[in-house]
Amino acid sequence: MTALSTPLPTSQVLQTKSKVGASSTSPAIELPCSLKHILDSVQGKIAPVWPLKDYVAVNPYQGYADQKFLTARQALKSFSEAELLMDVTYYRQQFEDGHLTHEDLEAAIDELVADGIAGSESLTMQEVLALLHGKSPQGVLKNSSDLESDVTSSFLGTITSILDSSTGSNWASLTNEEISKHCASHYDQGQSLWPSPWKDLPLYDAWRSIASHDRSIEILGIGGFRSLVRKLPKSPELAIAWLLNRLQIPSELYEKYLLSQCYSILGWSSWTSFKAREASNNGTTCEDFAGLLAIRLTYEYAIFEKCDVEIDWNASSTTNVLSKNNDRCISRHALMRFLLLRGTEIAYRRDLLGKLACKGENSLLEQSSLPSVPEQSSKLAQLVFCIDVRSECYRRNLEIAGENLETFGFAGFFGLPIEFVPFGEQKGTGQVPALISPKFQLHEELCVGDDAVNQAMAKKMSIRSLRKAWKEFQSSAVSCFAFVETTGLFYVAKLFRHLMGTNPTPSGRNDGVEACDKHLLRPTLRGLNQQGITTSVQTDLAEGILRGLGLVENFAKLVVFCGHGSRTENNPLQAGLDCGACGGHSGEANARFAAMLLNQNYIRQSLTERGIDIPSDVHFMAALHNTTTDDLQFFEVQDVPSTHQADLETLLENAKLATLQTRRERIPRLAGSTESNLLQRARDWSEIRPEWGLAGNAAFIAAPRAYTQAASLEGRSFLHSYDSQYDPECKVLEQIMTAPLVVAHWINMQYYASTVDPRHFGSGSKAIHNVVGQFGIFSGNGGDLMTGLPWQSVHDGKSYQHHPLRLLAILAAPRSAIEAILAKHELLQNLVVNGWLQLVAIEDNTHFRCTEKQEWVALPVNNEAFLVA
Known part of the structure; x- marks a missing residue:
């Protein structure tokens, strides 16, 4: 046999060989x-x-x-063709559009040198600009293959x-x-x-x-x-x-x-x-x-x-x-693309820090001008949202709609490590981040008489048995031709309603429950003691929520925990639009459980003994933010005391205004959309972009709300409430850095990877997705299991809706405390010193960047100045 002499991309040499006996x-x-x-x-x-x-x-x-x-x-x-860097054409477009400037590139060179990146000291602006203009430093235009290729042989x-x-x-x-x-x-x-x-x-x-x-x-x-x-x-x-x-x-x-x-x-x-x-x-x-x-x-x-x-x-x-x-071993071309990445990150950081430090009533540099924290009597309500970037828009608009409203950001599972078991089920869903496991089960009950409960249970089982039998019949060999020919015409109207978005598919969660009784479904505290979740443990959970928020005094009469979820049709990846902190599920159960805990008198008495005194007229309740439609649905409104009804009605009106304004803000990103079209997207089974999810995410900010309240952060920032004055031992800061920050980093890198390398870390086009085994998706009818985000989650068909930037973490905390936490947690330290995320501390009214050498460099706070490290 003749030896193969074709040049190979992997450079291994193939030859004829002698058979080895087996x-x-x-x-x-x-x-x-x-x-x-x-x-x-x-x-x-x-x-x-x-x-x-x-x-x-x-x-x-x-x-x-x-x-x-x-x-x-x-x-x-x-060993692969996987990629971590965007190609030059993307950065060229950013440069041409003015989103990436000469000053950003100069600052990027300086920062790479400050970080100790080998070879960066020899980079020049002439070389970078030549690359962006498609020319060699000598002015000779390179062909695209030479320009983009730096893959080792x-x-x-x-x-x-x-x-x-x-x-x-x-x-x-x-x-x-x-x-x-x-x-x-x-x-x-x-x-x-x-x-x-x-x-x-x-x-x-x-x-x-x-x-x-x-x-x-x-x-x-x-x-x-x-x-x-x-x-x-x-x-x-x-x-x-x-x-x-x-x-x-x-x-x-x-x-x-x-x-x-x-x-x-x-x-x-x-x-x-x-x-x-x-x-x-x-x-x-x-x-x-x-x-x-x-x-x-x-x-x-x-x-x-x-x-x-x-x-x-x-x-x-x-x-x-x-x-x-x-x-x-890093090629020159790769180093320059890395420089362009840093340049776009500096451009975003400059803009964001400029907003946080803008002069005005909420100026970072003029803390004396910040409005004093209002007393309880002047607050209409306090609302706790998930840190999800989609909450930023709604929080901002809600605060504008009601000037006496205060909002907080917290991990959407509210620190409650539960497995939520819906009514009539034996097993539930883990309502926790992927980093941890549920610690106990929280059951849902139907608050009606025993006879009605038994009837609902029997009806639920009957409905599901019939649904399963019908599905099996539809899929069976005996029905494949006769069934379609006999009943096909009867499905025309149903298909039309699905296409028009007027016939949403029921979730099946409330099977067997009468429509008039659905509002009586709620979590129950029964069964917790048997699992070891005693009064003391329940109090620990409640205390953890309040101290994590920094909400230990000055309570409003209404405090609302707002979970979030999405509603889409025919979308196998819907869980990716739900709450990541709740394991890809709606945060409703966690929000309702948090409110239920804090409304218990025995919990409040125990909290008082621990130094948190909640006035008797404070009422906790739960809500769910639908990120697809931006509705805010409130739960257990019938339990709100009559003395709070006027406040509740005002809050509901403010929420409606915030919903309308948030929808208007989102519409431009949804091409050709109107408010009615935006609502229809949630019910349309042919819609491949019902919402943008977390596309655009770029920053994580742990700070008092005063630092961010005056600025529109464009739904790109994870906002976690944190006030160091309530955290003298920095335990809350450590929790934030080791859990919510890491989860945000995961989300950021998933979007980054699916944008930079959709071939390896994306899931192709939604239009040809097929569910396999009820657990994954194929692109088409076979091939490898798909991972990552579909193309429609990061690109609108004309331009990118997610821009690949490594997460910018901004922490309003002492640098010494941050350093101590990094030293204690190697994984977290690796993310910083190896350049997987960017870290900025706010201390003494100054922004400090942590270099990859773990040195702190002060950053300018105006939009014109740039760092020269």
Whole structure:
């Protein structure tokens, strides 16, 4: 056979090889300790993807937080085509539109030098401007491929991808389709009428049971595949060791080679990473991640044998992959793109800090001019919103609508680690951030007589049984033709109503409950003591909320906890629009539970003993902010005392005004939208952009509301209330930095990655999404499991609605306190010193930037001045 001499993008050299005889029995092999460590390292670099019902944003690069930003990019480039930097055309447009200025670029060079970024000291404005104008420094126009390409030639790909590049085959696609088909069947959660008989087995064992008999891969040309599968070791980890040995992969390349396998089928790698995380949280183990790798390597080896080639792993270009990915390896082009990223971040920071420091009644530099905190008698109400960026617009407009209203920002689960169990259900949803697990169950009850409750329960079960039977009949083979021909015409009216947005699909949550009784569904405190949530623990939860808010005195007569959620139709990724702090669910349950706790007399008495005295006429209530329509729905209004009714009516009127103004503010971003069209988007099952979610998020601000109240932050900032005078031990600051800030960072990096690299970290077009197994989505009818955000969540078809900026964290706290917390939490420190987020402290009426060397540099506070570090 003639050796392949086609130049390969991965620079491995393919040659003919002699067949290596395969043993007819299962190989005897031991797992090296080093390989076990490598497998753990590989798994740690693959971010999990949550199921659709709990979908939350996640930082796809989280496994690289211990490396510098550009170093992490080099590491990714060594085994994949994944990207961390936007291409130059984006920045060129920003520059042409005036959003990125010469001053921003000059400041960016200075900041890179101050951060100790290798090579930045040699960057010049002439070079940067030449790049933005599409010219070399000598004035010669570069072609687009030269201009945009800085991919190293030493990236280590899979053998199937190397073969495809060299021979024009499609082995990689075939392999992924086979694996995806099996995984979809194995993990199915009720979508398939015929579940896999091996579902209860680990992934690897189930696949071996099927593949040892399935002839389909042999029909496609891979002879002896079933025999190979039968010879594999029973343990997936041992199978990996055996296959790596058979493929003759040098041990020093194990990690990168296994990572290249993971990135070749990144969606399922992320899913098995989630399954491992889920098992760990439950105190068990799951080997499906290793199982997936073993499966992928088996196909790799079978194709490797079939094609009768070998790879010269000792090729000089291949050894480049082994070099440490340090700053010295970073290309000039990558460094300049990183500079452009920093320039856009400086432009945004300059604008934002200018708003926070603008002179006027709320000037940062003129604290004496701040209005004094109003006494209880002058406050109509205090409302606590989630820190979600979409709350910023509503809070601002609500404060304008009612001058005697005060708003706060807090993590949307309100510090309540609950699993909420709806009425009539046995299991519920985790209403907590992805970083933690629920600690106890909170049940929902129907506050009617026992007979009515039993009747509602029976009706609920009947409705669901009928719905399931009807769905099974619709999907059955016997009905596929006769059913459509017989009943098709009867669905015309229903289809039309769906298209017009006049026939929203019921959620099913309130099945069996009469319409007139739905307002009687509410969380109950019953059952908490049996779970160990005693009065003392309940008081701890209540105290944590109030101290976390800094709300320990001067209570208004009405205090409202506002959770948030969304309402869309035919949207598999709806959970991504709900509250991330509530695990991708509505924050209604948490808000109602918080209000219920703080209305209990025994809780208030215990709080008084702890130094928080809530006046007897203060009433807590709950509301839900619908981020799709910007309605604010209040709960338990019938429980509001008669003495507060006038205040409540005024608050409801103010909320209506805030809703109208917030809608008007959002309409320009929704092309061709009107107020009525905006409402219809929530009910239209063909709408691919019902709302923009958290697109545009760029900053996290933990400070008193006075710092941000006067400014329009354009719905781009996470706003967390924090007042250091109520936090002498900095415990609240530590909680904010280690939980809400990290969650905001995850969200920010998910949007960043889905914008910068939609191929690897996005989920394609919503228009062709198909749900698989009720837990994930395919783009089209197969391929890899999709992760990340759809294109329609970051782009409107003409321009980007999310601009890729690393999160800017602004903390109104002493620098010494921030430093102490960073030193205590390595993960958090890594995010700062390795450039994964930008950190600014507000102290002594001055803004200080924390460099990647953990040095503080004062920033100017006006719109004209720029930092020269």
